[in-house]
Amino acid sequence: MSSSPAKLPELLIAAGSIDQAERYIRAGACAVLIGEAGFGMRQPGSIPAARFHEAVSRIHALGAKAYINVNKLFRNGELPGLPAYLRAAAEAGADALVFGDPAVVLNAREYAPNVPLQWNAEMVATNSAAAAYWGKRGAVRAVLARELNEVEIADFKRNTTLEIQVQVHGTTNIYYSHRNLLQSYMEHLGREASLIDRGPDEGLYLVEAERPGERFPVYEDDTGTHVMSPDDICLLEALPELIAAGVDSFYIEALLKSELYNETVLRSYRAAMERFASDPGAYEADPEWLDAIRELQDPERELGFGFLYKEQVY
Amino acid sequence: MTLLQQSPGLRGQRQRLVKPELLAPAGSLEKLKFAVHYGADAVYIGGQKYGLRSNADNFSIEQMREGVEFASRYGAKVFVATNIFAHQEDLPGIADYLRELDSAGIAAIITADPAIVETAQKVAPRLEVHLSTQQSTMNWQAVQFWKEEGLPRVVLARETTMDEIREMKSRVDIELEVFIHGAMCSSVSGRCVLSNHFTDRDSNRGGCCQSCRWKYDLHADNRSVADPGQNLFTMSSKDLCMIHHLPELIQAGVDSFKIEGRMKSVHYVASVVNAYRQAIDAYFEDPEGYLLRPEWVEEIGKAANRPLNTGFFYGTPGATEHIYEPEEKPAPYDFAAVVTDYDESAGIATVQQRSPFRPGMEVEFIGPGGRCFKQTLGDLTDAQGQPLSVARHPLQTVKIHTVQPVSPLDLMRKRTD
Numbered sequence: 218m219s220s221s222p223a224k225l226p227e228l229l230i231a232a233g234s235i236d237q238a239e240r241y242i243r244a245g246a247c248a249v250l251i252g253e254a255g256f257g258m259r260q261p262g263s264i265p266a267a268r269f270h271e272a273v274s275r276i277h278a279l280g281a282k283a284y285i286n287v288n289k290l291f292r293n294g295e296l297p298g299l300p301a302y303l304r305a306a307a308e309a310g311a312d313a314l315v316f317g318d319p320a321v322v323l324n325a326r327e328y329a330p331n332v333p334l335q336w337n338a339e340m341v342a343t344n345s346a347a348a349a350y351w352g353k354r355g356a357v358r359a360v361l362a363r364e365l366n367e368v369e370i371a372d373f374k375r376n377t378t379l380e381i382q383v384q385v386h387g388t389t390n391i392y393y394s395h396r397n398l399l400q401s402y403m404e405h406l407g408r409e410a411s412l413i414d415r416g417p418d419e420g421l422y423l424v425e426a427e428r429p430g431e432r433f434p435v436y437e438d439d440t441g442t443h444v445m446s447p448d449d450i451c452l453l454e455a456l457p458e459l460i461a462a463g464v465d466s467f468y469i470e471a472l473l474k475s476e477l478y479n480e481t482v483l484r485s486y487r488a489a490m491e492r493f494a495s496d497p498g499a500y501e502a503d504p505e506w507l508d509a510i511r512e513l514q515d516p517e518r519e520l521g522f523g524f525l526y527k528e529q530v531y
Numbered sequence: 532m533t534l535l536q537q538s539p540g541l542r543g544q545r546q547r548l549v550k551p552e553l554l555a556p557a558g559s560l561e562k563l564k565f566a567v568h569y570g571a572d573a574v575y576i577g578g579q580k581y582g583l584r585s586n587a588d589n590f591s592i593e594q595m596r597e598g599v600e601f602a603s604r605y606g607a608k609v610f611v612a613t614n615i616f617a618h619q620e621d622l623p624g625i626a627d628y629l630r631e632l633d634s635a636g637i638a639a640i641i642t643a644d645p646a647i648v649e650t651a652q653k654v655a656p657r658l659e660v661h662l663s664t665q666q667s668t669m670n671w672q673a674v675q676f677w678k679e680e681g682l683p684r685v686v687l688a689r690e691t692t693m694d695e696i697r698e699m700k701s702r703v704d705i706e707l708e709v710f711i712h713g714a715m716c717s718s719v720s721g722r723c724v725l726s727n728h729f730t731d732r733d734s735n736r737g738g739c740c741q742s743c744r745w746k747y748d749l750h751a752d753n754r755s756v757a758d759p760g761q762n763l764f765t766m767s768s769k770d771l772c773m774i775h776h777l778p779e780l781i782q783a784g785v786d787s788f789k790i791e792g793r794m795k796s797v798h799y800v801a802s803v804v805n806a807y808r809q810a811i812d813a814y815f816e817d818p819e820g821y822l823l824r825p826e827w828v829e830e831i832g833k834a835a836n837r838p839l840n841t842g843f844f845y846g847t848p849g850a851t852e853h854i855y856e857p858e859e860k861p862a863p864y865d866f867a868a869v870v871t872d873y874d875e876s877a878g879i880a881t882v883q884q885r886s887p888f889r890p891g892m893e894v895e896f897i898g899p900g901g902r903c904f905k906q907t908l909g910d911l912t913d914a915q916g917q918p919l920s921v922a923r924h925p926l927q928t929v930k931i932h933t934v935q936p937v938s939p940l941d942l943m944r945k946r947t948d
Contacts, residue, residue: 290688290719291670293695320672323679340724341616341665341735346646364727365618372619392743393722394766395690396848402749402764404850406757413751423747423764425729435749441719442766446728529731531738 225494226459227466228486229382230479231286233262235272237476239279244480245487248282248466250315255295256302257286257315258339259390259417259443261471266302269309277310288317288337289440296320303328313358322354333357335382339390340364345376352379358466363389363450364524371462380465385452386482387470388434389523392444399437413437417472432517434473445473451520453507456489457500478513485509550815551781551788554610554708555804558793560590563598563609565801568940569899570808573608574598575641577793580628581613581621583665583737584793592631599636608638612793614663616721616735617644629655641686643721652681659683661708665721665735671699678705686789689715689771693783693844700784711773711780712803712831713791715842717743717766717853743767746857762855769852772839774828777810778821795834797885798866801942802834802897809901826901833864833944861947867894868922868929870941880933880941881914888945889921896933898941906934 231250232238238249251272254263264272269285276283285306291299299321306314307329314325317338325334336342336351337360348359358380361370374381399421400410413421415437422432423444431447450470452459459467467486471479485506493500507520514520555571557563566574576598577589590598590611599609611632615621625647632640633655640658642648643665651660661684662668662677669688677685684706687696691709700707716723724734725742732738749756749764757763771791773780780788788811790803806827814821831839840852868882888894890908897903911919914928922929931943 290667291673292690293670293698296670296672318667318670318673319676320670323672323676339722341643341721343616343618343735344622344644344646345619346617346622346649347644350645350649362616364724364733369619376619391724391728392718392766394718395843396717396766396768396853398717398764398766398853399749401848401850401853402855403756405853405855406761408756420752422750424750425742425745425747426763428729432750433747444725444766524727527731529727529733529736529738531733531736 225490226464227282228469228483228490229284229466230469230483231261231471233260233264233471235264235268235275237262238272238276238281238283240476240480241471241483242276242279242281244483246281246469246483248284248312249276250284250286251276252286253302255439256289256298258288258317258393258440259472260286261417266305269305269311273309273311282312283309284313284315284335285311286315287321288315288339291318291320296324299324300328303332307332315360316356322351325355335360336379337382339393343369345373348373348377348379348381352377358382360468364529366527366529367455367458367462367525370459370464370525374463381463382466382468383452383459383464384450384470384523385456385459385467385486387449388473388518389446389450389470390443391433391446393441395441397437398442399435415439417443446523448519448521448523449514450523451507451510452522452525453485453489453510454502455522455525456486457493457497460490460493460497475513478510481509481513550811551785552708553804553807553811554787554789555800556713556790556793556795557598557609557800558584558589558795560594560598560601562797562800564601565797565940565942566804567602567605567607569801569804571607571804573610573638573787574602575610575612575789575793577612578628578632581615581617581625581647583612583614583735583739592635595632595635595637603636609636610639610641610661611637612641612663613647614641614643614665615737616665617646618733618736621736622646625650626654629658633658639684648680648682661686664688664710667719667721669695671695671702674699674703674705674707678703684708684786686710688720690719690843692846693776693779696780696785697783706786707784708787708789709780709785710771710791710842711777711788712771712807713795714770714837715768715791717768744854762857765853765855767854768842768848769840769854770835770837771842772831772835773841773844774806774810774831775823776841776844777807777823778814778818781811781814796866797869798864798942798944799834799862802830805897805899805901806830808899826903830897830901830903834862836860836862863947864895864944865947866942867945868931868943870896870937870939870943871928872939873933873937875936878932878934878936880931880937882929882931882943884922884925884927884929886945887921887923888943892945894943894945896935896937896941896943898938902941904935
């Protein structure tokens with residue numbers, strides 16, 4: 218059966234600096250998520266609002282889109298920072314604002330009324346009716362929980378007019394607390410809390426007694442404590458079915474990975490997507506795409522399909 | 532800058548005239564009766580669908596009707612927790628279910644998923660929609676958003692501090708419900724899928740297996756941080772208890788005081804409700820002369836199985852607010868029997884057994900309003916008047932001489948073995 222060229226989803230990654238954004242675009246990203254630490258959840262680095270104009274211009278110059286992450290859960294005392302932040306994003310020409318907290322929706326109506334919103338409530342973005350709710354309040358995209366399977370993803374897409382974004386690669390957050398759990402523990406042990414460095418790249422991990430083979434990365438930052446998955450999602454081999462399901466954006470999680478690793482991942486996914494687009498019917502994966510990733514893969518972290526083929530009970 | 536008006540004076544200048552609601556968990560019809568009898572103004576229950584306690588003894592629609600009828604005799608309301616985050620397969624059926632709740636006389640649903648919020652507003656306009664703590668509402672503009680969406684009440688995130696609550700209340704005219712007692716997620720509620728990863732059980736649809744209470748070995752530089760013999764890392768939080776701070780919560784304008792624990796025992800629900808009921812009533816009787824009574828604190832302690840703390844109300848919990856010790860202790864007192872009848876002339880109580888007891892045992896009887904007395908059990912007889920050396924059968928009827936009068940729904944408790 219011959220097939221016509223397929224419309225390709227966007228390939229999206231978060232970047233911690235403008236230079237990094239450019240490198241990721243050259244490696245195959247067509248959209249980049251950026252922002253100032255303190256406004257988004259788990260940004261891999263901070264690009265302050267004062268540099269949004271430069272950042273967005275340079276990203277646009279390479280033909281890519283720039284999304285600004287504002288998906289933190291805000292406290293009263295943090296709200297006064299929102300108007301200037303959103304205005305800076307709007308004035309810089311950002312292509313979207315990513316929110317999780319309804320306070321951002323209220324502020325965006327006033328300070329960035331023309332910038333499309335993307336709903337990213339992480340693990341609680343689980344159905345198309347909730348997406349529709351946010352759609353009526355300005356969202357054009359739903360960022361799906363990583364815990365949905367392929368049937369749910371396809372059903373979600375069939376029942377929404379919003380774009381859907383699915384994470385295709387990398388680690389995922391599985392526990393988020395406003396507590397400083399690592400500092401608290403150090404204090405409990407009678408150690409200096411400062412012995413634990415803050416931030417995602419300190420190599421800290423948890424091992425649960427009955428699961429000695431699994432290492433759960435953990436870190437603390439100004440927003441609290443984050444526990445990350447012990448494996449990395451890798452949906453490279455599932456790209457054709459995800460495209461068929463109508464996924465609009467493929468997200469690569471950059472966190473806990475080197476720049477080189479992320480560039481390699483981007484190149485592999487880009488190559489797979491391009492080949493698929495040129496002739497979906499004749500698509501065959503090139504083993505080199507996955508090999509290139511595996512070569513740089515932390516041997517302690519397995520590549521897997523996440524929840525794509527899982528059934529969950531409750 | 533309409534969103535950012537200067538904050539008005541925040542500290543308790545106004546005295547509230549209306550008592551806050553005392554809202555208690557009811558994991559079963561029996562617990563509902565005890566919660567209401569011991570003084571809850573409202574209870575929240577789980578139905579057989581869309582609730583977050585899939586292991587609880589959840590209510591059928593018929594049981595809900597019975598619960599609503601019982602509660603109404605006390606002027607109390609019944610809320611239903613429909614607090615899951617739905618997946619695609621859960622969507623069909625929401626509307627019918629909400630209509631059923633409405634027809635059963637349920638006053639409100641506690642819900643987190645906007646899919647359920649919207650459906651309720653459309654198909655069951657008599658049902659109040661209260662936004663669940665699972666929506667992680669922790670700033671006043673988020674509260675404002677939900678008010679504008681037509682919700683009469685928001686259950687705040689457990690991360691909210693006392694000062695933040697005051698500010699929310701002063702800026703937004705909406706009912707605020709706040710957890711004042713019970714177990715807490717140590718994560719931001721809803722933002723945890725440990726169970727999904729460990730056991731393929733969906734925590735946000737009621738499958739939580741409390742992985743945050745497990746022990747973990749924290750590694751830095753590829754070495755365990757703990758020395759041999761030291762406690763392992765955990766995310767396990769102590770339980771919340773705000774009995775010492777009720778006047779402040781009342782003055783902050785909190786509209787509903789919520790007790791956690793749909794999975795907890797009858798004894799727990801009755802004791803905790805009893806203590807808070809007395810404290811709230813005492814405060815409103817005489818705000819200036821109010822003093823915390825040690826009996827209330829003691830009463831709560833008798834049902835507590837975890838150490839207690841004040842959560843985020845006065846700042847981010849630290850080292851002393853988590854449970855690193857290896858074992859949780861059982862509550863110091865255990866539920867032994869419930870009084871079903873009392874023969875005043877003979878001074879004989881008829882009770883139904885809930886855990887074994889025998890003559891010579893030290894027990895306590897408790898009733899609403901803080902009634903409480905200790906006694907040593909004398910002779911026991913069964914329903915036919917035959918002497919019993921031990922009451923060992925669950926639900927068996929036993930007659931006991933009591934040294935003071937008791938009433939139906941009073942509880943008899945014993946020290947935990």
